[in-house]
Amino acid sequence: MLHFSGTGTALGIFNAELEKYVEIPSDSGITFNVQPKMKALEIGEKAKEAILSRKFDQIRVNIPNGDMVGHTGDIDATIMILDAVEQVGGIYLVTADHGNAEDMVKRDKKGEPIFAKDGKVQIQTSHTLQPVPVAIGGPGLTKGVKYRKDVPDGGLANVAATVMNLHGFLAPDDYETTLIEVD
Structure with missing residues (x-):
């Protein structure tokens, strides 16, 4: 697993032998409305490199612009990452932990x-x-995967089980319900 952070907040490593943590330090002394791109392009480039390297089973990327800058966030970095996921036949899940940019x-x-x-x-x-919406897709997504209709109020707590399912694992019984099912 490869972790990225663009906000300067350490996400933590569970197993240093299986993970790599890369931090792109935030700009200092500049307000986000003056520099709305922040480090989005640098984060996008590092994520793209990691995806295309095919060295990792999962890559977690934090693009803070939508949260920190709202509508002035840089969509180009997100598109760059999704293009790389497409190139390697992967799967993406995009979401946020709260509303702000909408x-x-x-x-x-x-x-x-x-x-x-x-x-x-x-x-x-x-x-x-x-x-906050969640978007799941990519060429690696198993055929017949769709959003469950019996979880109409799904939220952030459902993402962990969903990610496990996307990797082909069953989530433990004490996890919240997954957001997906296969026809």
Whole structure:
């Protein structure tokens, strides 16, 4: 397994013989709205190299832009990683732990934008409570895999079992239900 972090937060290693941890240090002294790309391209390049090396069974990549910058995140780094997954016949799972980039405007109870005294829209900088989607795909995905209909309120707790299933393993009984099934 290869771990990446673009936020400077150590993700931790469980077994140093089986894992490699690569950190791309965050920019310092620059606010994210001034440098919205952050280190996304560097993270994307390292992830692409790791994927194309075919040395790892799983690669975990943290692209912080959607969280840290919201709508100004760099989609090119994500596309670069997904292209590499396609090239090696792999599988991807993309999600987040909370809402943020889907709506960066403060809203009233009717859902209308709230304006400041100067007439400008007020910016929403906190996390939202909106559901966060999960995208699963890639040429390595087993035929007939689909999202389960009996887990309509699935969330982050369901991702661990889902990743195990994508690797061909059954999740332990005490895990939350997987998000996928095979026809």
